Amino acid sequence: MTRAPSYDLNAEQAVIGAVLIAPPVMAELTALLGPADFYRPAHGVIWEALCVIHADGLPADPIALAAYLAETGDLAKIGGAPYLHTLMQSVPTAANAGHYARIVADHARRRQVVNLGEHLTQMANGGADVADVVAAGRAMLDQADSGTWSPLIQLGDRRHLPEFPAYVLPSWVADMVYGVAEFTQTPVDLAGCVALAALSTAAGGRAEIEVRGSWREPSNLFTVVALPPGSRKSAVFGAMTGPLLVAEKALVERTRPAIVEAELAARVAGKAAEKAAIAAANADASGRDTLLAEATAAAMNADAVAVPVLPQLIADDVTSEEAASLLAEQGGRLAVLSPEGGIFATIAGRYSGTPNLEVFLKGHAGDMLRVNRRSRDPEHVEHPALTLGLAVQPDVLRDIAGMPGFRGKGLLARILFSLPENTVGRRKIGADPVPEQIATAYAANLGALVMTLADWTDPAVLLLTPEANERVLEIERAVEPRLGPGGAWAHIVDWGSKYTGAVVRVAGLIHLAEHLRDGWGKPIQAETIERAALLGEYFAAHALAAFDDMGADQTTRHARHVLGWIERTVTSAFTKRELFRAVKNAQMSTVADLDPALAVLEMHGYIRQLDAPARTRSGGRPPSPSYLVHPDVHRPVATVHALADADTRRSA
Template sequence: MTATVRHLAAVPTDQAAQAGWDVPVPLGTNAAAPPPFPLDVLPGWARDMVDAVATFTQTDPSMGAGVLLPVLSACAARRLVVEGKPGWHEPVNVYAATIAGPGERKSPVHGALVKPLFQAQQQMAEHVRPLIEQEAARRDIAQRTAEQARATAAKADAERRDAATAEALAAVMAVEEIAVPTLPRLICDDHTPEALVSLMAANGGRMAVISDEGGIFDTLAGRYSGTPNLDPYLKGYSGGHMSSDRQTRAGETIEDPALTVGVMTQPSALRKFAANPELFGRGLPARFWFIMPRSLAGYRDQDSPPVPVSVTARYESTVRTLAATLAEWDGPRVLTLTEEASRVRAAAAATIEEQLRPGGALSDMREWANKLYGAMLRLAGLLHLAHHPTDAWERPISAERMSQAAQVTAWLIAHYTAAVALVHGDPAGETAHDVLAVLVAKDMRAFTRRELHRRVHRKLPRAEQVTAVLATLAQHGWVRTTASGDYELHPDAHTYVNGALLSR
């Protein structure tokens, strides 16, 4: 992702004003860069890991936070719910999509933060494997007994037929009573909706789709069929009742399913997903938190220090213990709010409601923003669990934690706003923005069209493309023609663009 031109001041500098320049207009999708994740809302074991991974990979901490939240969700989904007020129970599973271009080091960040979930899953599998082998052997013996009983009944004479048939039926029923456990799963990658439902049914109604690729968006857009089955993703977000008759012959029924989604993908995949009319019409994009980490390419330290071993060990131990402990529970426990936390929630909710009014900051994204009330509670539950990983379910959520949830909610709003701008932005404006960055980087305060063409010929190989971009920059007030027919750059462009770069 290229540098973002920040919102400009209301007046140009004195030098620009004296030269007859006005304030230039921001280009295309390029609103202010989304803020970094507020790391101070996390406890030390999580904060240190996200910060150290960001330092080592030279990435925005928002990228790591975009993985951490689904990791916490994978541990707590269908095990904890938050009571916002009497009669309102909000689950804590989340859908998050981190958007970053190629080469932005998504995979190393993902691998470091998701690793303990796989470790916990392996430990759980090793624990249950002897029981699986035992029950599989019992079922195999029972099946053979039933087959022999059926054969005996089929050959029995009239006098013995009724008794032999009864024995055969009893043997068949004995087979059905032996349930062979499956290997427990916490996490999976890219699956069809049908396979996902089967995984959820086999794992107590919950599953986490966490991946450093965006294949899920292709799946939902109908990679495997012309009409995608959205039920696992629609009902897996808020719970309720989900029947899998469509997916399997067994026809499992899942009560209160809880699906976690945490994927990393590229801007092109986001555009395709969010602009899909069927997905948008069913409200699926509105369930996602889109996280837009700043690109640090060009400013990265190639000798950055590795993540300290002690930081990794503490993080992995905490996540493994959380995942294994909560996996053993049968049902959810309710997290309540203290009275002060309830007041904080109500005040934050009132602010959101006001911003939803016509002309308000959230009025143009109401479908997504209407879910912020629940999102704030989900965040409060996850932050509460992170701060109290050994006994969160035995204490109420504090006002401090609810305030932190409101702070992260504001962070989500800023990132969603940037994602919307990316999806609906003008591609011509994006190209012009990239060219403007070149003009600033090369200090081309006065230049000819041919000089610019030499600088950007790989991106704009044809002369008419350069002419069109210059026309866009001139219309927005970033460049203007001189009496000789050449061009000059706005005197304040360096301040605006470099300021945005430094804020990234």
């Protein structure tokens, strides 16, 4: 039989209403109730908001609560301001707030017991050792009423990162991003970041955005997505960058006649110069000076004939020296796009033994690059625009933090990081392919953007409307306090200092993608800056997580790995043996290897070890230690976002 869960909505309404009538009682009730103790999700969201307001030192009154919920976008979800008045009217007296809270807590404990019972059933049906099931059951039931949990101490910023907001991109790009993500069953973030890299490849080096005065931003980006092996990164890269290879082929075919003509002209001029030189050498003294002048002019004419090189938009695993030469040959434009991260090891000196970051630093900033070649005179690339679009394994992301110069010289500060949640194990089998009209439109439009800007030698300058410039100023004002000592971005000030410029670059790409053939002649609107700012917020959240992850030690990484399993399985309790079977890997190859990670999670309040039950039999192996999971680990995402917003306001 299926029984209804234990709850009392009247008590839940009464305890919240009592706080709204008498805000000072909140100090007493926070020790009795957590958001997860409420059965109705809306009540949990309201209680979380009250906890945040109380933690900020503000009175938890209806006005403050309504303003907070409106700011987080949750006011309509909980029933609007009228529902807050309904809650207040449901309270017989605020003096009984503690009594109402205990009723709510009692029902929450009862639901917890039911959940533990279901977990034990799953353990038994899943083939777990009977002794483990019995031992875990006794310990869990003994401590099911052990009281409320302490607030979580966040284990970095990796949890509940925002999803890539592909809807801000032009429709022909967004449709392709969503279509590829659905077909490959990969995170939207992967296709979205590769789409930005594709737009950067098409426009990089051919357009720049003038913000104000001498401040100009080129239109190229560095994007890096971190996903484990088996995540279908290559399939996504193939779908999103394939049209660039088609456009590159079209450019090659268009250039071939000019190459043939120039090569022929070079041979003719060379023969003429050789003939003139022979004539000058064989002339007598009286006519030698004239013939020597003619031979010199012929040689200079031959040297002046420039043979175009075959256009190349994309390179893969190139050395820094090769990248510099290609930039010089390709008029300052080149993209390194790859579903692997081998390029990092290459520029760190895998072949030369010496790191060479200059071409990547200057290629992002657009600073003049000098290319020295043995066979020719040195070349200057006035406006290099290097695009970087990679999908790497998480271990690669952690390794690059320790590579010489990557942080100190500013390479990491130039990267837009994305750390999406892995979908492996939750993928839909037989997903629909990308609709043909969407794939066709994407290929045609991306190719049109390449061909439209291909002939620009000096970059097109995109201007901002006055309203767009004011929106950029607002972003600068919001970012500056975060960079100061004690600010939210103080530990990534190198990355944060380039944040506004990155938003402007993204806005330029969105603008060009919406005006494929005449974007260079139109100013960028404020609405485009606003959309780019949403992407900026996404990348800021992921950058905080990426730098936090790169700076974490191995124990913290293992703790996050365990926490990821807890979140994916939505488990409320587990045994150590059960956990080991699920998360065993090369770094955690024995049960004992779990101990440091479990200790970190206990210190942060994510789990609680249960007391071992008394032994009821002699012999046999001892029961595996059991753990309870903090209820807030599985709380609604909206609640997590509300708390994160409050933390951001406090740090600012």
